[in-house]
Amino acid sequence: MNHIxxxxxxxxxxxxxxxxxxxxxxxxxxxxxxxxxxLAVFRMIIGGEISEYTKLMAESREQAIDRMVDEARELGADAIVDVRFTTSMIARGAAELLVFGTAVKFEANN
Structure with a gap:
């Protein structure tokens, strides 16, 4: 399996x-x-990082990146450039995290 x-x-x-x-x-x-x-509501009251949401977003980012890389791998890409993230609310309490970029091949001598 090639590394993207x-x-x-x-x-x-x-x-x-x-x-x-x-x-x-x-x-x-x-x-x-x-x-x-x-737990998050409690943390909002007393202040500080809401680590439950931080972990949820980190896991979501990694899963989205993995899916993007799998798609690039299917195309035979060497890399993905110009990568961007976006989020949107889907429903109350549910959000989409989308990552996208351009799959590319490098010249063989590079």
Whole structure:
């Protein structure tokens, strides 16, 4: 299984892009958990990081990235450039996290 590099920039230092394979994306829709919401409300009252939500978002980002990378791998990409994240509310208590970028191939001598 080839390793896909992921970059937020349009270009990659030391690499020449030979082919743009197209848009790749990964998304995940997550809802909050009632038990975690209760803890979060308590933390909002006393202040501090809401670690339950931090963990939920970190897991969601990783899952979305994994899905995007899988899509790029199916196209035979070497990397994904110009990667961006976006979120949107789907329903009360549920949100989508979407990551997208452009799958590319590098010149063989790079």
């Amino acid at each position: 590099l992921v970059f937020t920039s349009e270009q990659v230092a030391g690499k020449q892009i030979s082919q743009h394979l197209g848009l790749v994306r990964g998304n995940v829709i997550r809802s909050r958990h009632l038990g975690k919401d209760i």
